[in-house]
Amino acid sequence: MDFRQHTPYRLHTQTECRNPCGAIQVFSDGAYFKQYHLGGWGVAIYQNERLVKTLKGIQTSHSSLEMELVAAIQALTWLQRHYPKHTIALYTDAQILLEGLFSKYANWQTQHWKSRNGNPVAYATHWQQLYQLVAAQSVDIFWIKAHAKHPQNELVDHLARAQILQAQDDSVQVPPSNDS
Known part of the structure; x- marks a missing residue:
């Protein structure tokens, strides 16, 4: 068993759940087909283990990372409008989202959105938007293994x-x- 699947990641340490009985579980995923230069994203929102809403979209894209970011952003934006005071558990199979938000984000800010090699951080606008959405809500992010049924x-x-x-x-x- 991979410990990462059961470890919540959060930007702030909020110990009290604002809505323990109505926690929202949201699953997000992105896909990218290089041969078409297209990306798609999907979101499923559950409350009390009941499917409440699905969201999906498509756009011209440059990578699967971009689509993973878009999926999480779309999910949290929708939740901010419809469930603003709820605790959210966001599940993603993109470990890079966790790494970016919880390991690299502070360095990127300090380095004026340049990577170690001096190049601009890819999808900086998306990273900033995702960070703001996570910071503004009570969100725990969980990694789940992709294609594990x-x-x-x-x-x-x-x-x-x-x-x-x-x-x-x-x-x-x-x-x-929107961001390349």
Whole structure:
């Protein structure tokens, strides 16, 4: 068993749950198909183990990281509007989100959004937006292993991938990415 799957990560130490009976569980995932230069994202929101809402989208993209960030941002933005005072458990299969938020973010800020090698941090605007959303809400973030037959994670993976495949089938006009 991987300990990371059961370890909550949070930006601030809030010991008291604001809404213990109604904690919101949100699962987010992003997908990227390089051959199409398209990314999709999917979100599933649960309250008391009941599916409340699914969200999904597609855009021109440059990487799977971008889509993982977009998925988490879309989830937390929606939750901020609809469940502003609830405790949120965000589940992601993207370890890089945890690493970026909890290990690298402070260094990026100090280094004026430059990486160690002096290049601009990829998707800095997305990182900043995600950080602000997590800091503004009571959010615990959990890592779950991808493609491990976890039903909620499989659902959001399907939502993200289906967006790309449907766009290819339908020749849908895809919105461009906001950050490159």
